[in-house]
Amino acid sequence: MDTILKVENLSVLFRTYAGEVQAVRDISFEIEEGNVTAIVGESGCGKSVTSRSIMGLIKKPGIVSEGSKIFFRDENILAYTEKQWEKYRGQKCSMVFQDALTALNPTMNIGKQITEKILVHRKVSKKEAWQEGIRMLELVGIPNAAMRMKQYPHEFSGGMRQRVMIAIALTLNPELLIADEPTTALDVTIQADILEMMKGIQKEQGMTIILITHDLGIVANFAQDIIVMYAGKVVEKGSSEDIFYHPAHPYTEALLRAVPRLDVMEETLETIEGAPPNMANPPTGCPFAARCRKKMPVCEQRFPDKITLVEGHEVCCWLQREDK
Amino acid sequence: MKDFILKRLAQMLLVLVIVSMFAFSIIYFSPGDPLYLYTSPSVSSYKMTEEQLNDMREALGLNGNVIQRYANWAGKMIQGDWGFSVSNHQPVKTQIMDKLPNTIGLMGAALFLSILVSIPLGLLAGYYKNQWIDNVISGISYLGISLPAFWFGIMLIIVFSLHLGWFPSAGMRTIGVNSAADVIRHAVLPVIVLSVNNTAVFVRYIRSNTIEQKEEEYVMTAISKGVPKQRVLWGHVLKNCLLPIITMVGMNFGTLITGSFIVESVFGWPGLGTLCLDAINSRDYTMIMGITMLACIVLLTGNFLADLLYGFADPRIKQGKEKQNG
Numbered sequence: 001m002d003t004i005l006k007v008e009n010l011s012v013l014f015r016t017y018a019g020e021v022q023a024v025r026d027i028s029f030e031i032e033e034g035n036v037t038a039i040v041g042e043s044g045c046g047k048s049v050t051s052r053s054i055m056g057l058i059k060k061p062g063i064v065s066e067g068s069k070i071f072f073r074d075e076n077i078l079a080y081t082e083k084q085w086e087k088y089r090g091q092k093c094s095m096v097f098q099d100a101l102t103a104l105n106p107t108m109n110i111g112k113q114i115t116e117k118i119l120v121h122r123k124v125s126k127k128e129a130w131q132e133g134i135r136m137l138e139l140v141g142i143p144n145a146a147m148r149m150k151q152y153p154h155e156f157s158g159g160m161r162q163r164v165m166i167a168i169a170l171t172l173n174p175e176l177l178i179a180d181e182p183t184t185a186l187d188v189t190i191q192a193d194i195l196e197m198m199k200g201i202q203k204e205q206g207m208t209i210i211l212i213t214h215d216l217g218i219v220a221n222f223a224q225d226i227i228v229m230y231a232g233k234v235v236e237k238g239s240s241e242d243i244f245y246h247p248a249h250p251y252t253e254a255l256l257r258a259v260p261r262l263d264v265m266e267e268t269l270e271t272i273e274g275a276p277p278n279m280a281n282p283p284t285g286c287p288f289a290a291r292c293r294k295k296m297p298v299c300e301q302r303f304p305d306k307i308t309l310v311e312g313h314e315v316c317c318w319l320q321r322e323d324k
Numbered sequence: 325m326k327d328f329i330l331k332r333l334a335q336m337l338l339v340l341v342i343v344s345m346f347a348f349s350i351i352y353f354s355p356g357d358p359l360y361l362y363t364s365p366s367v368s369s370y371k372m373t374e375e376q377l378n379d380m381r382e383a384l385g386l387n388g389n390v391i392q393r394y395a396n397w398a399g400k401m402i403q404g405d406w407g408f409s410v411s412n413h414q415p416v417k418t419q420i421m422d423k424l425p426n427t428i429g430l431m432g433a434a435l436f437l438s439i440l441v442s443i444p445l446g447l448l449a450g451y452y453k454n455q456w457i458d459n460v461i462s463g464i465s466y467l468g469i470s471l472p473a474f475w476f477g478i479m480l481i482i483v484f485s486l487h488l489g490w491f492p493s494a495g496m497r498t499i500g501v502n503s504a505a506d507v508i509r510h511a512v513l514p515v516i517v518l519s520v521n522n523t524a525v526f527v528r529y530i531r532s533n534t535i536e537q538k539e540e541e542y543v544m545t546a547i548s549k550g551v552p553k554q555r556v557l558w559g560h561v562l563k564n565c566l567l568p569i570i571t572m573v574g575m576n577f578g579t580l581i582t583g584s585f586i587v588e589s590v591f592g593w594p595g596l597g598t599l600c601l602d603a604i605n606s607r608d609y610t611m612i613m614g615i616t617m618l619a620c621i622v623l624l625t626g627n628f629l630a631d632l633l634y635g636f637a638d639p640r641i642k643q644g645k646e647k648q649n650g
Contacts, residue, residue, distance in 0.1 A: 055548050082553070090550030097541060097548075105542040107563045107638055116559070117549040152639045168549065 004176055004208050005031040005054065005072055011065035012049050012058060019280040023049040023062070025232040031176070031225075036202060036209045038223035038240075040216055040255065044276055046232040047212045051178045053078075054210070055095050056085045072176070091121050094174035098181040100161035104153040110137075110164055111149035117171050136167040141197055159190035166198065173205070180212045195222060217259045220244065228252050231276050231287035233303075238313035248315040251288045286318065294319060332631065336624045340617070344401075345394065347616045351609045352390045386410075397613065407610035411603070416614040419599065424618075426496060427581060427588075427595035430511055434518035435576060442523045443562070443569065446530025451557050453535050461527065468524030477517045477590035484513060494592035514591040518584055522576065529572055533565045540564070566637040570630045577626020581619040 012024040024046040031037050039047045052058055054070060056077065070077050077088060097103035105113060114133035118124060124132075130149065137145035140163040153161060162182060169177055179198070183191040195218055202209055211223055219226060219240070226243040228236040228251065236249040247253045257270040274291040277283055283290070289299040296318055304318045372380075381387045388396070400407060406416040449461040485493035492498065496510050537543070538561055546556045581596060588597035596615060603611035634641045 057544060057548060086550050086552055088550070089548055095545075095548045097545060099541065102541040103545045105546070105560050105564070106640060108560070109639075116546075116551060120549065120551050120555070154640050165545075168545070 002033045003030045004033040008069040010068040015061045021279045027234045036223045037225040038211045038219040039227045041229035045229045093176040094169040096169045096179040096182045099185045100165040140167040178210045236315045242313040410608045411606040437519040438522035442526035446527045450531040450534025465524040465527040468520045574626045574630025578623030581622045
């Protein structure tokens with residue numbers, strides 16, 4: 001299998017009045033073509049910033065650091081000009097945002113918002129683009145697609161709106177789809193519908209998806225690879241099996257414990273005590289040390305280097321190192 | 325939608341009545357007497373008797389207390405009789421209608437020009453916030469807001485009429501010439517003065533709106549579709565910025581009628597502003613009331629039209645109105 005996307009030493013910081021916030025700190029990972037890769041972690045751990053860097057959507061006061069590289073099929077997209085970005089966005093890589101209500105333009109009908117993407121990239125007539133738009137709405141399971149095209153976002157329910165969002169992202173068949181918490185704003189039953197639909201389309205077309213989420217529960221039977229992020233760092237990555245059955249990082253374990261389960265009787269749901277560190281002034285050691293149950297003295301002094309447990313399963317934790 | 329319109333019309337009528345009462349009593353209680361025009365020693369050396377003065381008051385409708393006089397005036401007004409000017413005995417309606425096109429033409433041109441110029445400038449300034457293009461546009465608009473109209477008008481006259489001789493300094497027509505081009509040539513300077521201030525205010529509004537709108541997520545979505553930035557600005561942000569622009573224009577509708585007293589007098593433009601100023605100076609209450617009422621009607625109509633236009637700019641409002649009113 002080929003690597004479609006390769007992130008190398010990506011750092012993103014935001015210059016704010018409170019100081020430099022280091023949202024993403026020197027992370028590297030690869031995305032395999034045709035796979036679904038989940039990036040998981042709590043709010044504010046750098047998942048969305050990572051995905052936006054891949055789309056070239058970081059804007060001031062955010063800055064992608066000098067040494068960062070993101071290769072899309074061997075091309076460093078961070079060196080792209082504005083024109084190259086415009087060609088890349090939407091055609092090669094597309095994005096589904098979390099809240100479709102704010103992510104769709106309230107004063108433009110759905111049809112226009114879909115066909116706009118087609119008309120920007122392809123030399124087709126408006127009529128052809130409109131037909132393609134109807135086809136896309138049908139693909140994501142919206143009934144009465146032809147009539148729905150003329151409606152505005154506020155005339156759709158939350159679930160339907162997210163389907164529209166996905167239809168827009170899937171238009172023109174991008175090679176890589178980034179879904180940034182696509183179901184977080186929806187209620188649980190609709191979440192399941194949308195995920196099923198996405199899974200179906202992914203299988204059918206063999207699309208590569210990066211799924212950003214804080215909910216390990218929805219990752220379980222969707223993603224093949226999982227990247228766990230904490231405080232702007234990748235703390236563990238591996239196949240879905242590695243992460244669910246052999247978690248090596250205490251943070252991953254804690255996340256897994258926090259997933260509600262049907263097969264175990266529990267009085268209260270596990271939580272992770274405390275909150276992620278302030279990224280304007282991140283700790284020098286392991287950022288999770290302050291909340292970790294297995295903390296050792298070394299944890300607060302130095303960030304552990306990456307070690308490979310089995311092929312493809314990597315972790316950054318002193319517990320796994322011999323030289324601690 | 326029909327119910328909405330009827331409700332608004334009823335509201336407008338009520339506002340009109342209240343405004344007329346206020347305006348009428350303000351004129352009534354303000355010092356000065358229109359009869360002074362006739363009895364002033366500078367006008368005539370003849371000293372009127374008390375009886376003659378009373379007759380005159382009676383003829384001009386100046387007798388009685390404020391309520392009687394208001395009732396008298398309002399009763400005639402309802403029947404379409406705007407009364408006669410106290411100072412020159414001409415019907416108020418004809419005098420106003422004579423000047424009305426002049427003022428509407430002048431102010432309409434100024435308003436149109438302001439909108440035309442301020443939309444692109446405001447959008448650009450907001451989109452490129454704190455970059456050089458914004459600094460230039462914002463700097464000029466601050467200047468435009470601070471320029472006093474009378475001073476700016478006089479400066480333009482000195483430069484373009486006196487020294488360069490490009491435009492006439494006053495009036496609306498050259499005597500003996502009757503062409504549209506001539507009127508336009510006369511209108512250029514006053515239109516510039518009138519629109520500079522409006523444009524500056526509009527630009528500030530549109531700029532702050534654009535700044536707000538461009539942070540919205542739908543802008544991010546549009547960019548992530550690969551839509552070029554300029555197209556995002558004109559295709560997405562502009563329409564969402566239109567609502568406040570419509571409000572502003574609606575509120576400015578009233579000035580279409582009252583004109584700008586200052587600019588009209590600086591440039592000797594024969595419009596309603598000049599007419600109203602003369603009327604105030606001579607305590608010509610029928611004339612003042614006539615112009616006030618007209619301005620009020622036009623202002624209300626402007627706001628009403630703005631409300632209707634919202635529906636076109638924002639589909640959510642249109643539907644809300646329909647739902648609310650059945």
